[in-house]
Amino acid sequence: MSEGRVPRGTTVGGVAIGGMTEEQAEQRLRIDLGDEVREPVIVNAGNMSSTIQPSQSGLQVDWGATVDQAGRQPLNPIERVRSLFEEREVGIISAVADGPFNRAMDRLSRDLTRDPKNAALAVNDLGKPDVTDDEPGQTIEAEELREKVLSEWLSTNHTVTGEAEVTEAKITTEDTDELIRDVINPAASAPITFFGRDEVKGEIKPTDMGRILTFVPDVPENKKPELAESLKPSWNNEAAQQVLQEQLGSTEKEFRNASFSQSGGSLSVIPHQDGVQIKWDETLGDISDKALNTDKRNWQVVYEDKPATFTTDDAEKASFDEVMGEFTTGDFSGPSGVNIARTAEMVNAAYVLPGETFSLNGYTGPRGTAQGFVESGIIIDGRASEAVGGGISQFATTLYNASYFAGMDDVAHTPHSYYISRYPAGREATVYEGAIDLQFKNPFDVPVQIESFVSGDSVTVKIKGKKQVEVESIPGGRTNPTQPEKRTVDKDDHCSPSSGAPGFTTTDTRVIRDLNGQELSRETHTTVYDPQPIVTCE
The missing domain is CATH 3.10.20 (Ubiquitin-like (UB roll))
Known part of the structure; x- marks a missing residue:
């Protein structure tokens, strides 16, 4: 009576199909499990869990192959008798769309894999220990999990359990x-x-x-x-x-x-x-x-x-009646004159206490349009150009020479790249905001005051206080002449034509004597000027 039918006691996804013909069994499975194939599947491994949606993961049931794998009735009469009392669950045969399924399995592998997390310890706001427990990690065998999902996703109440290898925290x-x-x-x-x-x-x-x-x-x-x-x-x-x-x-x-x-x-x-x-x-x-x-x-x-090194009593005894050193330069242009006058106004009445260092850039701060400066000439890359605040190198040269003759210690000064005839050779200085500074230190035990002002086309700087020393400048000759090169500059790039000038090397020796004429120090400084290029504007 059972010949040619599905073996008795056979179930697929909990649906009994034993004793049915293959056509009947397939029809029963389609009816009873049709909605089941759209239910999400829970995938467990170790103590972690994730889910997949069969339809989105490329999973379907091959109904014919599933029924076919259930086989035929066994010929052994004992097995046939046992099938009257026992059920046998048969796994499904899946039809798989490789692309979506591979992507779903890659995500499952990530979801079910975890690095171990070490325990952590801290002190909380109450001064008590705050312990974060360790957490073991785990890894899965991706191919084994893949096979389990394929065979069990519908036949185990939508739950697939895989194996995980646990990694303990260190x-x-x-x-x-x-x-x-x-x-x-x-x-x-x-x-x-x-x-x-x-x-x-x-x-x-x-x-x-x-x-x-x-x-x-x-x-x-x-x-x-x-x-x-x-x-x-x-x-x-x-x-x-x-x-x-x-x-x-x-x-x-x-x-x-x-x-x-x-x-x-x-x-x-x-x-x-x-x-x-x-x-x-x-x-x-x-x-x-x-x-x-x-x-x-x-x-x-x-x-x-x-303790203070310059006390209130020292300050009350201080005097700024004597000129310790002074210098004047002139012949500047209109825009340069605006910047020089603005700098002189800012620096005027500055005090340099005993042992302190004066910085021109540090004292004036930014020199932009907001501070009253205008665009004027500068020297960059060996040629004339323009920038806001240009021209105050003339003030720097004037201040440098006043401090030079007052006996101040030279901390930082930078000569121009090529010689400018209105300045003493080897005894001049340039500045550039944020890059090149003029600094000098007051080596005496009395304070000094800087007095600076513009008159016409000249600027004067005086270092005033109580005169301490006499200073003599001994200029050296000009040696090692170098010839200028020719340059062509775009006329729109602030070009200023120049006939050029040779470069040379010179020295300046400063001799400092006390007020009785006794020599205290003698120092020679060497300056090398580059040749001023011959500039043509095109």
Whole structure:
């Protein structure tokens, strides 16, 4: 009676098709499982899970092949009898669209794969340990999972379970127990108190410890961070300083030498202030030593006193009646004159205290249109051009010479690339905002004042104070002449034609004597001027 039919007890996706003809079985499966093939399939591996949509993943059922694999009735009468009482689930045969299915399996592999995550340890805002548990990772065998999905996606209640290989984290939650006992607990056991001056004290409280103490992977030398197998404490002295600075800042005083202000021709003295500064390196030491010391929680702040080197009394005795050095240059153009006059106005009445260094760029700050400067001539790449603020190299040369004859120490000056006839050879300077500066230092124990002004087409700078020395300039001859080259420049590129001039090397010797005529120093400076190119504009 059962000859030529599907074996008794056979089920596909829970649908019984035993004893049916192949046509009947296929029809039954299509009717009963038609909606099932559109249900999402859950794919599990290890302790991770993901889903796929069969229709979007290129999965369909090959109904005929599925029924065919169920086979025929067994000839063995015993097997036939057993089939009256037992069921046999038969997997489906899938029809697969390779492109969508491969993409779906790639996503499944990513979803079901995870790198292990090490345990982490921190100190929370209450000063208590905050542990992040480790998390094992896992990998899957992609080909094995693929086969399971193909055969089981419809026949196991829409759930496919694959195998996963678990990878344990290198740093586990248990590894943090020792650090909590030996580091966090003593560090946050009680406030660490620092006693400063004026009965002011600062405290690092347990609630501050999270800013100071962190835990990082203990990476072996020349190894990657992910290979670390333990944590180690990391102490932040800067964070400890910030915590205490908020409380101890009032015990410090900013160092300030006496200075001057001038208003309406009246000179006023700005009093000095002796400085007091906390020596943080000595106060904190290695903060871990103090944090882990449960026997001693009180410490003294270490200070450094910095007395003013130029006091209010010194300033009140200062005099600016004598000209220590002065210089005048002239013959500048209209736009250059605007910039030179603006610079002279800014620098006029500047003071340079004993031991201090004056910077022209630093004192004037930006020199743009917002500050009243205009476009004028400059020298760039060995030829004339234009830029906002151009022309103030003439002021720089004038200031350099005034400081030269006042006996100031030359800190930084840069000659022009080629010689300009209105300046003394070997004794001139150029400046360029942000790149080339003019700086000199006051070596004397008296302050000096810079007086600068423009009259007609000339600019004068005077260094005033109490005269200390006499200065003589001994110019050298011009040697090693070099001939100019010819250049052709686009006439739209701020071109200025030039007939050129030879370059040469020269020296200048400055002799400084005291007011009794005794020579104190003699220094020779060598300047090499490039030849001024012959420029043709086209």
